[in-house]
Amino acid sequence: MSGFALSDFALVTGLGAGTQANFAALREGRSALAPCRFDALPLDAYTAEVPELDALPLTGEWAAFDCRNNRLAAFAMAQDGFLDIVAAAKSRYGAARIGVFLGTSTSGILQTETAYCNRAPDGQLPTSFDYGRTHNTYALGHFVRDYLGLHGPAFVVSTACAATSKVFASAARMIAAGLCDAAIVGGADTLCATTLFGFHALGVMAEGPCRPFDAARNGISIGEAAGFALLERAGPQHGSEIIMLLGTGESSDAYHMSSPHPEGAGARRAMELALAEAKLKPSDIGYINLHGTATLAGDAAEDCAISNLFGNRVPCSSSKGFTGHTLGASGVVGAAFCALALRHGFLPGSPHTQNVDPNFRGNYLRTGKVARITRAMSNAFGFGGVNCSLVLGLAT
């Protein structure tokens, strides 16, 4: 792979709306995690909620798409000059030459959860419920593509927590194959009972805020987030400050539906493939944004994979202590945080992590650190044993 330029990211997480608000929180080491108010869980779970969503219904011609996930997508698209970036791309390439490749794990399933609580006496769902535009996995793609007025190829990738990383790989392939000239990449995942109660059922939900890579880590905290960027072939117009997508690596564990391979074999292969595509050595990477969800097994496997591949040199941290685990959106959040680290020369730390597991060998950053880097990696792994690593870098 060579020469894919990324626009500025448009981003909303529990830390705030827009990349500036997010970067300020990373800089200050301020976590968005708070006791879960979203739903009544049978344990003291923390979540990172986007509080504005209740007051941002989709109305008018978009009313049929109204659900928490599409609201968050619209809120994110309104940040960071993204609508202007897309408008400029449309005038450059034409609406039919811009693809839309987005990721989500649960799309608007919250809408169906509510509909199931309001079934008629005969069992039917409320007539106002619009499955196709809210709950369906493609509803996010349908909404974003129509909202941006695009007519190029599109789909939603739903590979659990690796979804919004894999869309970068798909989009790069589509552009390389000449099927489009540019693509919207990213996606959204929002809080819902399905994931809150589901992860609780698996016994991997933390009491209190999650503590990635801590010796006393006890599971995940869930967050919600949406992020988008425009991917296109790099050209002289992009200048030397642009963030580039240099490589993507995809692999499968072939091990277990919801537990990682103990030595992180699949994770390591995804990182190796991303490095190979970027034509880089492990020592070229200046920072790794880890998947690091704070489960016992997941963090141990990832530490094993990174220390086997990178040794103990490369600074790395998980952002889950800031944003919670944003599930299908975690890939684009990780990519956006890598872009911020590259742009601002600041590597984020890891709030709530106090004592890094003494069995771990990686160079884990508990606190943020000023450092000029030119290449960064973002990891995302998901149920089904799906792994994806991205390498981002400065053009220079």
Add this chain to the structure above:
Amino acid sequence: MMRVYVEGIGLFGPGLDGWAQSVPVLAGATAYNPAPANVPASSLLPGAERRRAPQTVKLALAAGTEAFAASGRNPAATATVFTSSGGDGQTIHDILTALAAPPRELSPTRFHNSVHNAAAGYWSIATGATLASTSLCAHDDSFAAGLLEAMAQVASTGDAVALIAYDVPYPAPLFAVRPVGAVFGVALVLCMQATATSFARIELTLTPGVAKPTNAAPGLEELRQSTPAARCLPLLEVLAKAASKEITLSYFGDMGLRLNVTPCPPI
């Protein structure tokens, strides 16, 4: 334009009990009898996994198994693209029902089976496939999206890719708001160059603007319309007839995939 060769096909749907048995029906040589789909239990899954796997997973594995057997290719060393118009309806219904009333307790197995990429996960575990695997959704146009992604992957890596598309009807009350018509699973093993098992070439062009889709034969057209994964039927008919033909798949009502299909002898 992108080009691939077809090495193997797997097919299970109403009255379509495997690709080999379905060729005469799809070629128009025998009448179509839409009996309920008869999906064989996959020999790939160990007993415990076979019991835990939802119907979408069994369907996808059955189609994939037949396609790989025909291709002679090793599934452990082949990338995959799974595509479906929605998740496993029964699993989602069970979860939503459990969440709607106390005690709101979920089964951990049901939760991991609810992810859209459950079929891909079971496939990779069952076959030992460690290469890239993706799982897509594009509502009614999920087959077209999957074919586009699979062919772009073949073009980008030069390696074979298996496309596995599947749908299973949702139970009530979801069926009323999403009436997927039938159980339908199809798998195509696609590769860059003609091989000893390839028998047809597909050339794909993405066309802008409204595209009128090619219909299936009259007996099968209802299945094509009612079931998103069955949008591939016109392609399967051409492949079954070993004919040269151009067909069109619609893609979101504002694009089309033009497919030029040509039979070619194995090398």
